[in-house]
Amino acid sequence: MKKDNANKSANETFMVKLSRMIVDKRNIVFIIYIAAIIFSFFSSKWVSVCNDLTAYLPANTETRRGLTVMNDEFTTYASTKAMVINITYPEAEEISGKLKDSEFVSIVDFDDTENHYKDGCALFDITLNCEEGTDDMKKGYAEIRETLADYDVYFKDSYVDDSESLASEMNIIIAVAALIILSVLLFTSRSYMEVPVMVITFIAATILNKGTNYWFGEISFVSNSVTGVLQLALSIDYAIIMIHHYSEERASYDQHDAVVHALAKSIVEISASSLTTVSGLLALMFMQFSIGFDLGLCLIKSIFFSLLCVFTLMPGLLMLLGGYIDKSQHKNFVPNVSFIGNIVYKLRFVVPPLFVGIIVAAFLFSAKCPYAYDVSSSTTDRKNETQIANEMIENTFGKTNLAALIVPSGDYDKEKQLEKVINNMPEVESVTSLASVEAKDGYVLCDKLTPRQFAELTGIDIDVSRLLYTVYAADNKEYSKLVGNLENFGVPLLDMFMFVYDLKQDGYVNLDDDLSDQLDDLYVKLDSAKKQLLSDNYSRILLKLNLPVEGSETFDFIDKVHNTAEKYYDEVYLVGNSTSSYDLRKSFKRDNIVIAILTILFVVIVLFFTFKSAGLPILLIAVIQGSVWMNFSIPYIMSKPIYFLSYLIVSSIQMGANIDYAIVISNRYMETKKTMPVKEAMRDTLNFAFPTILTSGTILASAGFLIGKLSTSPAIVSIGKSLCSGTLMSMFLVVMVLPEILLLGDTIIENTKVKLPAPEIVHKETGRFIVNGRVRGYINGFVDADIRGIVRGEMRANVSIDSISKGENGNEEDK
Numbered sequence: 001m002k003k004d005n006a007n008k009s010a011n012e013t014f015m016v017k018l019s020r021m022i023v024d025k026r027n028i029v030f031i032i033y034i035a036a037i038i039f040s041f042f043s044s045k046w047v048s049v050c051n052d053l054t055a056y057l058p059a060n061t062e063t064r065r066g067l068t069v070m071n072d073e074f075t076t077y078a079s080t081k082a083m084v085i086n087i088t089y090p091e092a093e094e095i096s097g098k099l100k101d102s103e104f105v106s107i108v109d110f111d112d113t114e115n116h117y118k119d120g121c122a123l124f125d126i127t128l129n130c131e132e133g134t135d136d137m138k139k140g141y142a143e144i145r146e147t148l149a150d151y152d153v154y155f156k157d158s159y160v161d162d163s164e165s166l167a168s169e170m171n172i173i174i175a176v177a178a179l180i181i182l183s184v185l186l187f188t189s190r191s192y193m194e195v196p197v198m199v200i201t202f203i204a205a206t207i208l209n210k211g212t213n214y215w216f217g218e219i220s221f222v223s224n225s226v227t228g229v230l231q232l233a234l235s236i237d238y239a240i241i242m243i244h245h246y247s248e249e250r251a252s253y254d255q256h257d258a259v260v261h262a263l264a265k266s267i268v269e270i271s272a273s274s275l276t277t278v279s280g281l282l283a284l285m286f287m288q289f290s291i292g293f294d295l296g297l298c299l300i301k302s303i304f305f306s307l308l309c310v311f312t313l314m315p316g317l318l319m320l321l322g323g324y325i326d327k328s329q330h331k332n333f334v335p336n337v338s339f340i341g342n343i344v345y346k347l348r349f350v351v352p353p354l355f356v357g358i359i360v361a362a363f364l365f366s367a368k369c370p371y372a373y374d375v376s377s378s379t380t381d382r383k384n385e386t387q388i389a390n391e392m393i394e395n396t397f398g399k400t401n402l403a404a405l406i407v408p409s410g411d412y413d414k415e416k417q418l419e420k421v422i423n424n425m426p427e428v429e430s431v432t433s434l435a436s437v438e439a440k441d442g443y444v445l446c447d448k449l450t451p452r453q454f455a456e457l458t459g460i461d462i463d464v465s466r467l468l469y470t471v472y473a474a475d476n477k478e479y480s481k482l483v484g485n486l487e488n489f490g491v492p493l494l495d496m497f498m499f500v501y502d503l504k505q506d507g508y509v510n511l512d513d514d515l516s517d518q519l520d521d522l523y524v525k526l527d528s529a530k531k532q533l534l535s536d537n538y539s540r541i542l543l544k545l546n547l548p549v550e551g552s553e554t555f556d557f558i559d560k561v562h563n564t565a566e567k568y569y570d571e572v573y574l575v576g577n578s579t580s581s582y583d584l585r586k587s588f589k590r591d592n593i594v595i596a597i598l599t600i601l602f603v604v605i606v607l608f609f610t611f612k613s614a615g616l617p618i619l620l621i622a623v624i625q626g627s628v629w630m631n632f633s634i635p636y637i638m639s640k641p642i643y644f645l646s647y648l649i650v651s652s653i654q655m656g657a658n659i660d661y662a663i664v665i666s667n668r669y670m671e672t673k674k675t676m677p678v679k680e681a682m683r684d685t686l687n688f689a690f691p692t693i694l695t696s697g698t699i700l701a702s703a704g705f706l707i708g709k710l711s712t713s714p715a716i717v718s719i720g721k722s723l724c725s726g727t728l729m730s731m732f733l734v735v736m737v738l739p740e741i742l743l744l745g746d747t748i749i750e751n752t753k754v755k756l757p758a759p760e761i762v763h764k765e766t767g768r769f770i771v772n773g774r775v776r777g778y779i780n781g782f783v784d785a786d787i788r789g790i791v792r793g794e795m796r797a798n799v800s801i802d803s804i805s806k807g808e809n810g811n812e813e814d815k
Contacts, residue, residue, distance in 0.1 A: 033309075040207045041207070058288045078140065080155055082148060085392075095122070102147065160386055202232055213298065236695070239314060249262045277656045280603065281653075288587040337690045355737050358626070365629075373585050375715050401546075412434065422541070422561065428546070433533060433540075448492055454469075460515065469489055504516070620662040697730070701724045704719075704727060707721075
């Protein structure tokens with residue numbers, strides 16, 4: 001029978017009062033949400049997305065410091081490699097001339113060697129005269145593509161912005177994920193109209209979360225890509241719990257009160273459930289590689305908005321659509337799985353020891369998991385246009401591994417010696433530096449030229465050249481050269497040329513037209529080289545390596561270059577994809593330990609206060625941690641490296657989110673075994689928990705599968721694939737292994753229970769009030785009550801009892 005609103009208890013708890021207020025003010029809530037969603041549509045475009053993973057390296061790593069120096073001190077011109085296939089060499093030479101005529105192109109490297117022409121394919125190394133990321137770069141890229149529009153060509157640009165293609169991919173993934181989620185919810189729901197309530201709730205949560213990313217100013221492309229899908233997958237449980245409570249309360253209350261009491265119960269239960277997920281994500285934020293902080297923060301914010309929408313928007317939707325929910329009830333489509341309870345009961349003495357053996361092996365295998373630290377080392381099932389072009393060029397002309405060695409400037413002789421030593425290393429294919437760039441007639445930029453040599457090189461009259469050297473010596477305060485033999489005064493070609501060019505520009509030197517044009521042409525080449533290779537404080541030496549981007553041989557070479565360069569300079573930076581991988585490998589070792597410890601620690605604390613047992617949390621974590629080790633044993637068994645970031649992120653999500661499956665089973669079993677035999681309790685538990693695990697697990701695994709299959713970003717693909725396999729393993733272990741562990745570990749669980757003392761609450765009341773319960777403290781006023789207890793002090797009252805006794809108990813109770 002429905003309970004009448006007039007009979008509501010005046011003694012409602014705070015949670016019921018809060019829930020009633022939310023339900024009663026639902027129209028105001030709807031208006032607020034509509035305004036917030038409209039605002040979020042616009043604000044979602046305000047966030048800046050960072051596509052560079054190296055930006056999240058720890059500030060003290062060599063790569064991060066070196067990149068900062070390069071950005072501050074040097075100009076990095078945009079470049080591209082264009083490979084034209086099915087073309088003759090004369091045709092390729094003609095194309096090279098056309099490319100050089102572009103106003104945006106400064107250098108086109110092309111010759112008849114195998115580095116540029118091979119098997120009917122021509123590779124043009126094109127350097128633009130504009131910096132990376134500028135509008136001129138975009139115009140230059142566009143003009144080059146227009147020039148080669150009639151050819152079969154592949155481009156490998158130095159600057160690639162994949163944000164639009166990634167956003168497009170994620171929209172497709174979310175659309176397909178939405179269809180899967182709808183199918184799963186329809187299959188596991190109790191009423192068809194429950195599904196729209198949950199869908200509307202999470203569409204609002206997703207929009208609000210995306211619309212508030214601008215709070216952080218900038219987020220990574222990883223967070224921007226996967227947060228929406230993972231938000232749905234990680235928090236759909238909250239809506240399911242709310243719906244289930246509503247269905248239960250609807251059997252006893254009218255629609256309004258059913259929503260109120262369902263919300264009151266859900267707030268506590270869902271908040272507790274979310275703590276384990278937040279704990280896993282919180283651990284990510286302690287990574288040195290700060291992309292963990294970025295992703296953890298974005299996902300925690302997404303959990304917050306999911307909770308907010310379930311607690312405030314969903315009750316209003318239940319009130320709005322509650323009648324339709326009642327009318328659209330359908331039969332339970334989820335099969336009865338009580339038979340699994342029979343199986344696990346029979347295997348309770350077999351599975352636990354077998355599981356121990358498996359997780360020991362999994363631990364050893366996962367410790368040998370091969371990791372990739374460069375995204376190009378990971379493969380994807382789908383490839384975008386850029387990846388296809390890179391693959392075609394690398395398959396034809398080989399991979400290119402570049403690095404930049406940055407050293408203090410000012411000593412050309414020392415730099416020339418270092419360049420010579422490095423160039424002789426077998427791991428180095430070529431070196432580009434001030435000591436290797438040819439200016440003219442065999443002279444390189446840092447060669448010291450006498451006045452006669454400079455005159456012969458530039459065509460300047462020898463007397464003019466001597467005069468220029470005299471002015472240079474005076475300007476640089478090298479007065480000893482003025483009184484000595486000026487003919488032997490050697491000045492680095494780059495310095496002398498720039499000095500003469502500045503004098504010419506200022507009008508101090510007049511040259512004939514031919515010589516002036518010759519100097520102008522030479523200036524363009526030398527100025528470009530100087531901006532890229534020399535600053536006021538540093539010199540940059542570019543290395544082309546014949547080594548893979550990562551691996552023990554490459555990492556040993558990095559140490560070798562450091563040891564060599566540090567013989568000449570105190571301050572040395574080596575920057576490139578290889579050094580980035582080297583630094584990521586070092587930070588990964590630390591991050592791996594920190595995340596593993598913090599995730600387990602946070603989850604243990606939550607589970608301890610949830611179950612008030614020291615043994616049960618250990619058993620649950622053993623199961624989920626076992627699934628983590630098993631998941632990351634697969635790459636070792638298959639000899640297929642995975643991107644390191646996927647381990648750090650997925651292991652945290654597995655421990656934080658998948659542990660909820662174990663909590664559902666454990667909670668139900670601990671309750672049901674009080675009223676029925678353990679075998680029947682386990683049968684009932686599995687039958688009760690299976691729909692929840694099936695719903696949540698299928699959605700999370702599907703999200704990971706879609707990310708892994710449909711995305712083209714290696715970092716994101718690796719996360720998706722690992723998340724899918726890890727969730728499926730967790731589901732299997734929770735259903736088929738955890739029950740046996742609970743049955744066999746019953747004694748451990750019971751013997752490790754802890755009774756936490758309830759806090760004493762002091763109530764202060766004034767006036768006329770009714771007390772129903774034990775009172776310990778002081779009362780000053782008129783008392784009219786039945787009392788059974790001890791009074792210490794003075795009493796003056798009418799007593800309608802058999803006796804009043806005095807004794808030691810009075811003193812004891814007061815202590």
